[in-house]
Amino acid sequence: MSTVLSEPKLPAGVKLPIYMDNHATTAMDPRVLEAMIPFFSNKFGNAASRNHSFGWEAEQAVDLAREQIAKLIGATAKEIIFTSGATESNNLAIKGIGEMYRERGNHIITQVTEHKAVLDTCKRMEKQGYRVTYLPVNADGLIEMEDLKRAIDDKTILVTIMAANNEIGVIQPVAEIGKLCHERGILFHTDAVQAVGKIPVDVNAMNIDVLSLTAHKIYGPKGVGALYVRRRNPRVQIAAQMDGGGHERGMRSGTLNVPGIVGLGKACEIARLEMAEETEKLLAMRDRLRKKLESNLDFIHVNGSMEHHLPGNLNMSFIHVEGESLLMGINDIAVSSGSACTSATLEPSYVLKALGLGDDVAHSSIRFGLGRFNTPAEVDYVADKVVDVVRKLRELSPLYEMAKEGIDLTKVQWQAH
Amino acid sequence: MAYSDKVIEHYNNPRNVGQMDKNSTAVGTGLVGAPECGDVMRLQIQVNPETRVIEDAKFKTFGCGSAIASSSLATEWVKGKTVDEALEIKNTDIVKELALPPVKIHCSVLAEDAIRAAIGDWKKKNVVAGEPASAPVAVAAN
Ligand SMILES: Cc1ncc(COP(=O)(O)O)c(C=O)c1O
Numbered sequence: 001m002s003t004v005l006s007e008p009k010l011p012a013g014v015k016l017p018i019y020m021d022n023h024a025t026t027a028m029d030p031r032v033l034e035a036m037i038p039f040f041s042n043k044f045g046n047a048a049s050r051n052h053s054f055g056w057e058a059e060q061a062v063d064l065a066r067e068q069i070a071k072l073i074g075a076t077a078k079e080i081i082f083t084s085g086a087t088e089s090n091n092l093a094i095k096g097i098g099e100m101y102r103e104r105g106n107h108i109i110t111q112v113t114e115h116k117a118v119l120d121t122c123k124r125m126e127k128q129g130y131r132v133t134y135l136p137v138n139a140d141g142l143i144e145m146e147d148l149k150r151a152i153d154d155k156t157i158l159v160t161i162m163a164a165n166n167e168i169g170v171i172q173p174v175a176e177i178g179k180l181c182h183e184r185g186i187l188f189h190t191d192a193v194q195a196v197g198k199i200p201v202d203v204n205a206m207n208i209d210v211l212s213l214t215a216h217k218i219y220g221p222k223g224v225g226a227l228y229v230r231r232r233n234p235r236v237q238i239a240a241q242m243d244g245g246g247h248e249r250g251m252r253s254g255t256l257n258v259p260g261i262v263g264l265g266k267a268c269e270i271a272r273l274e275m276a277e278e279t280e281k282l283l284a285m286r287d288r289l290r291k292k293l294e295s296n297l298d299f300i301h302v303n304g305s306m307e308h309h310l311p312g313n314l315n316m317s318f319i320h321v322e323g324e325s326l327l328m329g330i331n332d333i334a335v336s337s338g339s340a341c342t343s344a345t346l347e348p349s350y351v352l353k354a355l356g357l358g359d360d361v362a363h364s365s366i367r368f369g370l371g372r373f374n375t376p377a378e379v380d381y382v383a384d385k386v387v388d389v390v391r392k393l394r395e396l397s398p399l400y401e402m403a404k405e406g407i408d409l410t411k412v413q414w415q416a417h
Numbered sequence: 418m419a420y421s422d423k424v425i426e427h428y429n430n431p432r433n434v435g436q437m438d439k440n441s442t443a444v445g446t447g448l449v450g451a452p453e454c455g456d457v458m459r460l461q462i463q464v465n466p467e468t469r470v471i472e473d474a475k476f477k478t479f480g481c482g483s484a485i486a487s488s489s490l491a492t493e494w495v496k497g498k499t500v501d502e503a504l505e506i507k508n509t510d511i512v513k514e515l516a517l518p519p520v521k522i523h524c525s526v527l528a529e530d531a532i533r534a535a536i537g538d539w540k541k542k543n544v545v546a547g548e549p550a551s552a553p554v555a556v557a558a559n
């Protein structure tokens with residue numbers, strides 16, 4: 001094990017530590033930062049100041065950002081509401097629709113692998129008298145359309161299902177869900193945080209009524225996001241969840257975060273222009289990583305459908321190796337694990353468990369999140385390092401030894417504690 | 418998670434990794450934890466039947482760095498002790514030595530359990546008249 005500490009010679013193009021956790025957040029694109037800077041200094045106006053040039057300048061910048069965001073998702077500028085991020089967008093969408101359409105019904109449908117910003121909001125709705133159906137997912141991490149159809153009843157007002165999952169990168173059948181909801185006259189909200197800017201999203205083609213996005217997952221700043229709210233066919237109404245000056249068509253009061261909004265707009269523009277090229281680059285790196293791992297290690301498992309998958313995501317379980325100990329061995333690489341040992345609650349990832357994976361497989365999982373600034377040289381370094389550490393930990397693993405001896409680990413009488 | 422230097426040191430250079438013949442009467446095997454809990458330790462001891470001194474110890478652990486360090490340390494500590502002395506080792510001693518944070522205390526508990534289980538297994542194989550074998554322990558089913 002001693003080589004874990006020793007310094008291997010670094011290949012060209014690799015600087016440590018390597019960031020490969022782009023589902024958690026992304027580095028700011030220098031072009032985004034550059035666009036923002038003036039709005040921290042001389043262009044400091046309040047976008048709501050209607051009677052002087054400082055205000056107009058800020059408003060103009062905000063309007064441009066609205067256009068840039070709208071264009072990325074096929075919306076119109078007026079349909080973009082600025083928020084502090086996707087947690088707020090999700091809260092505003094679900095609570096705001098729940099409240100506004102309460103007369104029509106009290107039933108909400110979501111699914112089990114949503115982000116906590118959706119799941120915990122739904123839990124609160126339940127406390128307030130709403131009924132929530134949590135659809136299961138199959139072993140690939142996808143919902144079944146039949147389950148959704150069956151769950152809809154005459155009290156259903158909202159379906160909220162994410163576009164792409166933040167742990168396993170699985171892309172839900174958004175267009176099909178949208179079409180069904182549209183036919184049934186039910187509003188469809190999607191948490192598209194991980195999808196926007198990564199895969200094509202079109203609110204009209206996909207019949208999306210409300211959509212959450214956030215800047216810091218697309219190489220923009222933290223603390224700024226948006227909610228797309230459809231204005232026609234149907235015109236969606238959302239009850240404000242904060243009282244104040246009536247900004248953002250009354251849906252979200254508060255002086256706009258102009259530099260953040262400018263950054264979000266710029267990030268969307270870059271994503272729109274570079275998505276196709278970036279996707280190819282990410283796919284090539286992702287497949288290279290996967291192949292290298294698969295050809296050098298046994299007992300590994302890819303989590304989630306690879307067919308319906310974000311280009312930059314790879315979630316793998318290295319069976320018989322516990323995730324936190326693996327992270328410890330690759331501490332010059334930033335990735336995350338679904339292991340309970342890494343979580344405050346000592347519970348393994350609920351997303352992986354929802355796929356029907358055993359806790360032991362969930363404990364052994366690593367999420368690689370490739371992004372715009374990763375290079376093939378980094379991928380090679382990461383693959384080699386992971387292979388090296390997994391092998392060493394397996395020499396230490398009684399489970400690997402037993403599995404190699406042909407012992408069926410499910411038949412062993414374990415002494416859980 | 419910030420690890421203490423001692424945890425990192427054991428993780429990088431685990432002591433006494435390996436396997437002993439679990440069918441040998443001189444060997445006691447403790448297999449504790451469960452894959453679903455994210456931690457399984459196997460600790461084995463080889464005991465001199467005359468002196469009851471633990472002459473060798475081996476471990477393998479599936480678990481976090483603290484679990485690996487705890488079991489590595491446990492093998493170091495039991496070696497050279499009699500089985501009765503080894504039973505005196507407390508998880509709190511391991512916590513102190515490795516400076517484990519509260520969320521990792523259960524990893525040390527597991528190491529203590531592993532020591533007890535290994536000794537229990539050895540005693541069962543070497544029933545000494547008048548001395549009760551300690552509580553039965555989980556051993557791999559085959
Ligand atoms: C799927 C998903 N939804 C919501 C969020 C929350 O976004 P924010 O950090 O902008 O509040 C995240 C990111 O953590 C996410 O991955």
Ligand code: FES
Pocket residue numbers: 340341454455456479480481482483484520521524
């Ligand atoms: S084995 Fe899970 S926290 Fe130590």
